[in-house]
Amino acid sequence: MLTNYLKLAIRVLGRNKFFTAITLFGISFTLAIMMLIISMMETEVGSTQPLSQKDKMILLPNLTLQKQFYDTIYTFDTLLINEVVTIDSTYKLEEAGSNNSNNQFAWSYLDKHLSDISSAKSYSFFNMGNSFNAYVNNSKVEMKAVYTDHRFWEVFDFNFREGFGFSESSVEQQEKVAVITTKLAENYFGKTTGILDEYIEMDGNSFKVMGVIDPPGVSLLATDIIVPHTLQNTVGRSEEIGFGGYMAVFLAEEESGMQKIRDEIAVVNSGLTVHPDVQEYYNEVRLPAFSYFEIYADSILSLDDDDTRGRSLGVLKWIMFGLLSFFILLPTLNLINLNVSRIMERSSEIGVRKAFGASQSNILGQFLIENIVQTILGGLLGMGLALLMIRMINNAGLLGDIVLKVNYKFYLYSLVICLIFGLLSGLLPAYRMSKLHVVNALKQTKS
Amino acid sequence: MIELQNVNKVYRTKTIETTALNDINLSVPAGEFLSIMGPSGCGKSTLLNIIGLLDEPSNGSVNIAGTSVTSYNGKKIASFRNEKLGFIFQSFHLIPDLSVVDNVELPLLYRKVGSKQRRMMAEAALESVGLKNRMSHYPNQLSGGQKQRVAIARAIVGNPDIILADEPTGNLDSVMGNEVMDILTGLNSNNNTTIVMVTHDENMAKKTHKLMRLYDGAQVK
Incomplete structure (x- = not known):
């Protein structure tokens, strides 16, 4: 079944080459940006030389x-007690x-x-x-x-x-x-x-x-x-x-x-x-004693006050989380839209599959796999793009003293982001299509 | 093989209520070839969809191959359809991205049949409709008649007890239509497959054992 789905996924990608190119461009560009962020984070807060032991460090800056x-502070009040003005302080x-x-x-x-x-x-x-x-x-x-x-x-x-x-x-x-x-x-x-x-x-x-x-x-x-x-x-x-x-x-x-x-x-x-x-x-x-990460968060947020310095890490985490979610959400919504219109063209196929015994989960699985194949393909392109950008940034010294690093974690996290992106952008359209009533699905298009 | 009792189908919207089927009683014994005729919009396809468990009746009972399926849930109905029923549609509904043989294999995919076995069964089904030499073609490389023969191969590959055909010759010229009809009558007489066919064509209906006429959602006695 899986081979069948994979074969179909490749075939579907090849059907409308222009559309596929646009989609892949969008995915690869988005993922490249995210991979770049991963590389930056991995370089700055990951365990790389010479800071392999950074998570065991206490710094006194x-x-x-x-x-x-x-x-x-004195406060004076006048009160009227028994018709006599009294001063209360x-x-x-x-x-x-x-x-x-x-x-x-x-x-x-x-x-x-x-x-x-x-x-x-x-x-x-x-x-x-x-x-x-x-x-x-x-x-x-x-x-x-x-x-x-x-x-x-x-x-x-x-x-x-x-x-x-x-x-x-x-x-x-x-x-x-x-x-x-x-x-x-x-x-x-x-x-x-x-x-x-x-x-x-x-x-x-x-x-x-x-x-x-x-x-x-x-x-x-x-x-x-x-x-x-x-x-x-x-x-x-x-x-x-x-x-x-x-x-x-x-x-x-x-x-x-x-x-x-x-x-x-x-x-x-x-x-x-x-x-x-x-x-x-x-x-x-x-x-004041801080962990490396607290100091790092503070150097980014510049909250110099001692009271806020310890909190910077928490704030930075939320900001990074927010930024990543934002970067992942916007293109995901876009891709969901593209996917819905693309899958709608295939409602007849969904109808036939259901008529011949496909359950809702079969349909859901099929379209999710197709989407993940598409995302991984885009991810590979994105990775090439990201590696190229990292090389250019490092060669040109665009980030000053920071030299972006690429290690196994970069590849691992990139793969995870691809999968999340693929699942997120594919789940909703696939779910919608899997819920499609078979009679309506068969009515919509003819092949 | 197929028993329908007091089946009604009513479509309701906020403002209007449309009766598509009105008190249908139907009994099709095993091995019978039944055709359903009637003007457009009289409920033929709705009836076929209900027999095929693609749609649910508003009320009444449906009994297919000795099983009362009214209480079945989605997953159970899907696997029941997969094993007992085969479908043929007027507009073929082949999947354009799959080769002919992959299209035919489709029902077996949801039956957990191994890939070699699947291929063997699909080849046999294609051979029986005379299209073994077109196995690796894609639907857009076939004529209408060939497409419908592939669709028949897909319907019979899983060896179902019942085949439901919704105007199978409607998009074909008379020569191709006759070819398709010959395959269906052959299936019925050789394999004892029960067939229910919706048609507009009197000549095709004459080739079946029994004719049922519908008018405005009701049986014409």
């Missing part, structure tokens, strides 16, 4: 100092305003307070967002630098093309060594291999290349060159307060261990006091 002011304490200061951490602050979180398998402190320029053969090469420790390589699993990450002793001895991306290698040296032990100039220093990695390709880890943090010396007044340019990341043994890390950080937090120099303005220290 900043230190928050704050103080809330309260005001006494009430008051309440209301939040009148707050001082808030958010900044990344100073290395020393992190080292002092957060280097002893025992439930973490590993941890790393790193400073991002340093941009330097170098001039090679009269052209400017821009590099985004990360200053960090030797554990950075444990937390983030970079794919080393050659060499390796710097060690603890390299960091302690302030060795001028660097790990660079293939992108920087290409721009700086004009090649991506055989550059170990070569020197690269940055910020007035000459660093020896000891490792070459694939570009991280995710927005949260945008970097070209990674060097020991001990080479950065910017101690100032803000450093004493705790402010600097560093973030902390803690890695749990298992996903279930993340709460333990959060709890331990909360204990540390409770013992922290505001530096005496700024106690005039602040009276509370907070160490």
